[in-house]
Amino acid sequence: MPAPELAEIAAYASRRAPGPAALAAFTGDLAGALHPDRVTTLEAARLAASRDGAYLSPLLSAVLPDRTADVVVRPTGTGELLTAVRLAHEHGVPVVARGRGTGNYGQAVPLAGGLVVDLTGADRVIEVGDGWIHAEAGATFVALEAAARRRGQEIAMMPTTVGSTIGGFLAGGAGGIGSIEHGWLWDGFVLALDVVTCPPGDAPLRVHGRNCLPYLHAYGVTGIIATATVRLAPARRRTAVLASFPGAAWAQATGAAQAMLRLDPPPRLVSLDDAALVETYPADPKLPSGRLSLRAVVDIDTVSEVTRLITASGGRIESVAEDAIGYVSTLAFNHVTLRARKARPDLCHLQVGGEPLVSDPDAVRACLPGAMLHLDGLRNHLDPADPVRGRGFGGLLLSEFRDARTLYDGVDRLRERGVHVIDPHTWELGGPALPGIRAAAAANDPLGLLNPGKLPAA
Ligand SMILES: Cc1cc2nc3c(=O)[nH]c(=O)nc-3n(C[C@H](O)[C@H](O)[C@H](O)COP(=O)(O)OP(=O)(O)OC[C@H]3O[C@@H](n4cnc5c(N)ncnc54)[C@H](O)[C@@H]3O)c2cc1C
Structure with a gap:
């Protein structure tokens, strides 16, 4: 690699x-x-x-x-x-x-x-409708969520970096808070975009539905998003649950977490950490030392069922508090890398997914030196006939960074074991959407002036 x-x-x-x-x-x-x-x-x-x-x-x-x-x-x-x-x-x-x-x-x-x-200076929330919000690219998720809540709704999905912009998320992100229920960027979240091409026309290009796909996670090489219309969901009252499990109880903890993913309504966030990873976070009695940490943002009506699922699997509830929602959100997705590297700058992350994270965690950890696992709940296959299908985990593997060779040898071992690895150490675009992005970039930016160097050579 x-x-x-x-x-x-x-x-x-x-x-x-x-x-x-x-x-x-x-x-x-x-x-x-x-x-x-x-x-x-x-x-x-x-x-x-x-x-x-x-x-x-x-x-x-x-x-x-x-x-x-x-x-x-x-x-x-x-x-x-x-x-x-x-x-x-x-x-x-x-x-x-x-x-x-x-x-x-x-x-x-x-x-x-x-x-x-x-x-960031073009940050107006333009309009909120029933099930959608239309805003300029520089609007932050804090502003979007506040505008949606004033109309009894919430953003269907957003990154844990809630101060980031809708344009930056659509062009550079993937999923996050809400992805257990609503999937990823590509799963019907984006309803319409106004895109500035290079050269631009008199007005931006308006694209709807599936025609938005070449602009998602495309780093702006296909055009600059001027405004976006994205999906809202009915607002729910939520609370944050922090629980812990014995350090070796990965199977029990993932079992409880998986059952939580199937709840109706589903949690907005579910995260699980190895005990060693918890040691890298700032000390907190709700993250007890030597134990796995399971955290979730759940619908308030499901708290008793969440408590039952956790305790029946041998876990312990550490706290249930509405005011901890923001805190729990900053212990998910790449906030985990941020926190872990603050305590241990020797660490390096990989984005990982697949069944072995749950079924064979020791073999996964053995692929890299000092490796630790973090899981986040996600929905991978949207099936309207079966809303629960596809709910599972993605996550992060943090290991000691020695050199690029050691890291990429480990990536090869992970892939041999059936772990899906996304390389976070490259600025180049990749993945199955690349041909569509390439075609749109050729049409919208014939001189190749938009974010040069991010689209790999054909
Ligand atoms: C601690 C941490 C946690 C994170 N958690 C998550 C997470 O939960 N989920 C997730 O998906 N990502 C996550 N990320 C990545 C990132 O924070 C998000 O994707 C974020 O939404 C990017 O928004 P931004 O405004 O910062 O974009 P920027 O970083 O400014 O831009 C991102 C990309 O989009 C391009 N771009 C920016 N604006 C536009 C525009 N209007 N039109 C076209 N192209 C544009 C930029 O050129 C760049 O290529 C995390 C990152 C960190 C550091």
Whole structure:
């Protein structure tokens, strides 16, 4: 498996299309066309707009930090975004869209320099309807959830980085809180998008339903999302349950967690940690030392059944508290990597899935040195006739990082054992959606100016 190479980055740097004079002309035109306050070339601003959550990866953080935007623009709406992209196209300047920069694969790092479009200034919630919300790309999940709740609804699905933007999540994320019931980004969550192509038309391109797919988890190489309409669900009153199991009771804990995934209504979040992983979190009596930690955000009406399932499997309830929902959300998905690496910078993560995580955890852990498992509940196959089918686990494997060779040998061993591994240590797009993304990028960005370096060579 290829690990990111410095030489590859150098190749993008040498393709940095415009020279200093051309960049100066572009910057002047941009500042003239928009309010000058929206455009900056200050070094601190360019550096801040060129970093993302890639620091979670020891491999990416070794090679990415010195790539920096030449200019940053912060449009306040679709009109300014269209103008900025039109000018970038005219001047041949690369364009990288950006939300809050929490993506953790280096997706938002401008490998070829050029223009970074910071969309956090275009953050209006435009309209809330029955089952949907329409917002500008820079709207955060905190704002979206608040707007939905005012109408008795909630976001069907969102990342644990609730301060991140809807545009950044659709272009760079995958799933999270709510995915047990509603699946992933690709599972009907996105109803419509307004997309700015390069060159743009007079107005963004409007796409609906399945035509949104080439823009999802595409890192902005197929177009810049100006607004998005995504699915809402009826709001539920929820609480957070924190429980623990004896350190060796993985089978009992996963059994209880699996039964919780089948509840109606299902939990919004279910997470399970190895006891050794719990030791990396800040001390908390609700995360007792030496024990597995099972945490969930559940419908308030299911608390007694959740308690019964946990205690019948040999677990212990540590706490049930509505005000712990936010805390439990920051002990799920890649927040686990963030917390674990704060305590132990020697750790490195892999995104993993598949039956062996539940049925043969010792064999999975044996694939890498000092490996520890974290599971999150997810729904993998949406079947309207059987809403429970497909509910299972994905997760993280954290192990001691020695070198890339040791890591990728371990990845090979995991795959031989039937573990599905997604490599979080590359900025390149991949997976089954790649042909569709490639075709849309060719049509929407013939000069290849949108986030260069993220679409691998055909
Ligand atoms: C601690 C931690 C926990 C995380 N938990 C989750 C999780 O639970 N689930 C999950 O899916 N992800 C998770 N992530 C990854 C990331 O936080 C989310 O995907 C987040 O929603 C990205 O939003 P952002 O605004 O930060 O996007 P950015 O990081 O700014 O951008 C992400 C990508 O999208 C592109 N982009 C940004 N805006 C646009 C736009 N308007 N149009 C086109 N392209 C655009 C960028 O160029 C980049 O390639 C986590 C990351 C961290 C560090």
